[in-house]
Amino acid sequence: SSELTQPPSVSVSPGQTARITCSGDAVPKHFTYWYRQRPGQAPVLLIDKDVQRPSEIPERFSGSASGTTATLTISGVQPEDEADYYCQGADSTGSYTLFGGGTKLTV
Amino acid sequence: QVQLVQSGAEVRKTGASVNVSCKASGYSLSTHYMHWVRQAPGQGLEWMGITNPKNGKTSYAQKFQGRVSMTRDTSTSTVYMELTSLRSDDTGVYYCARAPKDTEGMDVWGQGTPVIVSS
Numbered sequence: 001s002s003e004l005t006q007p008p009s010v011s012v013s014p015g016q017t018a019r020i021t022c023s024g025d026a027v028p029k030h031f032t033y034w035y036r037q038r039p040g041q042a043p044v045l046l047i048d049k050d051v052q053r054p055s056e057i058p059e060r061f062s063g064s065a066s067g068t069t070a071t072l073t074i075s076g077v078q079p080e081d082e083a084d085y086y087c088q089g090a091d092s093t094g095s096y097t098l099f100g101g102g103t104k105l106t107v
Numbered sequence: 108q109v110q111l112v113q114s115g116a117e118v119r120k121t122g123a124s125v126n127v128s129c130k131a132s133g134y135s136l137s138t139h140y141m142h143w144v145r146q147a148p149g150q151g152l153e154w155m156g157i158t159n160p161k162n163g164k165t166s167y168a169q170k171f172q173g174r175v176s177m178t179r180d181t182s183t184s185t186v187y188m189e190l191t192s193l194r195s196d197d198t199g200v201y202y203c204a205r206a207p208k209d210t211e212g213m214d215v216w217g218q219g220t221p222v223i224v225s226s
Contacts, residue, residue, distance in 0.1 A: 033212035035152075042202055042216040043144075043152065049212070086152050090210045096168060097142065097210060102151040 002026060002091035004100035011106040018074040020103045022087030025068060030090040032070035034063055037084045037102075046085075047072060074105075082107040109133035111203050111217035118223045124191040127220045129203035136184040137161040139205040142213055143177060143188045147199040155201075157209055158186060166209070193224045 004024040012018045022032055031050050035043035047053060047063035050070060060075045070089075074081055087100040114128040129141065143155040156167035158177040165177045171190070179186040190197060201220045204213035 030210060031212075035213075037152075042219055043204075043213070044216075045212050045214050047212075048214075054214070084151075088212065094210060095166065097154040097157065099144075099152040099154055 002096070002098060004087055004089050004098050006085075006087060006100040006103045008101070009104045009106065012077050014077060014079055014107055016077055018077050018081070018105055020072045020074075020085050020087075020105065022070045022072070022089070022100050023068055024089060024098075024100075026089060026092045026098075027065060027068045027070050029092065030094055032063070032065055033088040034061075034070075034072045035086045035088065036081075037086065039083075043086065077105075077107055079107050081105060109215050111205065111215055113201075113203060113217040113220045116221040116223070118225070119193050121193055121195060121224055121226045123193050123224075124189060125193060125222050126187055126189045127201050127203075127222070129186045129188070129217050131184045131186070131205070136179065136181055136186070139207055140209050141177075141179070141186045142204045142206060143175075144202045144204060144213075145197075145199050146202070146219075147196065150199075155188070157206075159209070160186060190222075195224050195226065198222060198224045 034047040037043040050065045051063045062073045085103045110132045112130045142157045145153045158165045160179045176189045203217040206213045
């Protein structure tokens with residue numbers, strides 16, 4: 001199917017590790033990208049091509065992918081990490097961009 | 108620095124059209140694709156389509172085909188998104204975002220343009 005499924009919400013305490021998943025049949029075929037969106041702001045690219053972190057993004061953010069699931073891991077979660085997180089991929093043909101439904105991280 | 112600056116908020120009646128602009132600065136428009144992404148109030152991100160500013164080729168999400176048009180003006184480094192036959196559920200914030208290739212990550216986003224559609 002051409003969908004990306006994320007949990008609607010994840011809740012962690014400060015200093016813990018948060019893991020946000022993104023599942024879909026096309027995940028193994030195309031790279032997954034991750035974004036953070038704070039209220040009233042535009043999204044920001046956190047993870048590029050499954051695992052690459054832009055230079056301005058803190059090291060506590062990391063990405064991985066295995067089978068039909070990609071995962072965003074936030075180590076040592078801080079209060080300012082509370083936001084909505086979205087994964088982006090492509091449909092099975094690679095022709096169209098897709099977003100997951102988003103995950104609200106509560107710290 | 109690299110920036111995408113979008114036009115201001117719009118209010119339209121149902122059935123009307125809206126044209127949102129996105130002006131690129133700090134880089135050459137032709138080097139990156141440009142996506143348009145919509146976000147309805149309280150909802151997630153929704154991909155609308157993409158344009159290749161180098162040659163003007165476009166690809167639209169099935170949901171918007173027939174109602175959306177994405178164009179560019181290389182002389183002013185500006186891309187445009189027009190949505191026609193507006194409905195109330197077209198209300199939301201519209202973003203432009205650039206990407207190095209068509210299915211790659213969007214590394215720079217515009218500030219968003221709120222569009223309100225009412226009867």
